[in-house]
Amino acid sequence: MLRPTGFLGGYAVLCVVHVTAQALEATALATVTKPLLMPLLAGYLLAASPRPLPRMLRLVLLALAFSWLGDVLLLGDGEAWFLAGLVSFLLAQLTYIVAFVPAVRARPNGRPPLPGLLFVAYGAVMVGVLAPDVGALLLPVMVYVAAICTMAVVAPAVNLWTAIGAALFVASDSILAVSVFTDRLSGAQAMAGVMVMSTYTLAQGLIVHGVLVAHRTPSPAPASASLRPD
Numbered sequence: 001m002l003r004p005t006g007f008l009g010g011y012a013v014l015c016v017v018h019v020t021a022q023a024l025e026a027t028a029l030a031t032v033t034k035p036l037l038m039p040l041l042a043g044y045l046l047a048a049s050p051r052p053l054p055r056m057l058r059l060v061l062l063a064l065a066f067s068w069l070g071d072v073l074l075l076g077d078g079e080a081w082f083l084a085g086l087v088s089f090l091l092a093q094l095t096y097i098v099a100f101v102p103a104v105r106a107r108p109n110g111r112p113p114l115p116g117l118l119f120v121a122y123g124a125v126m127v128g129v130l131a132p133d134v135g136a137l138l139l140p141v142m143v144y145v146a147a148i149c150t151m152a153v154v155a156p157a158v159n160l161w162t163a164i165g166a167a168l169f170v171a172s173d174s175i176l177a178v179s180v181f182t183d184r185l186s187g188a189q190a191m192a193g194v195m196v197m198s199t200y201t202l203a204q205g206l207i208v209h210g211v212l213v214a215h216r217t218p219s220p221a222p223a224s225a226s227l228r229p230d
Helices: 004-023 027-048 055-073 079-105 114-157 160-181 189-214 223-227
Strands: none
Touching (some): 079 160, 160 189
């Protein structure tokens, strides 16, 4: 089995290749590289994790599997493929929430860090922006927005890395939603693809790094540690 640095290096290189393919509109290369991203990141997580695999890391591994499925399904064309991909990423967000909630409960006040609560307001704004354009997909979009914003609310309880990763995940899906459902980015689809995938791959990488850092950090940690990088 490769060492953690081998998987991480492979992931970083493939991210650059994929995003470059998006920028150059090299569709075939982007299509081939996209399904390989999450398996490499999952390999890094497995190779770098302590044994036996802690609950949070098992759940993050499952979230990466759902994300991989979403990546593959979103390569399809049409509403049915989009909905299937949306459901897969919804399952990923719900799994991340289940993984991070114990970190919230372990805090002295049992509540998420205050900065994460900003995503409650952000989610309401995003639904308001998208609502006029999503048509019959309004309900599934609202459910997904609620899930990813909840993930971003609880992620800062783990540490700063997961907080930044969650925020970038929200940014990635926001750009994707605006480009799919509205015409605001109609003249810059290639750039939108670059922004979506660069923020998405960085988000997933930071979340994985964050949970690994959390399991290298002695417990219990000071209350302020939930927003402090390693």
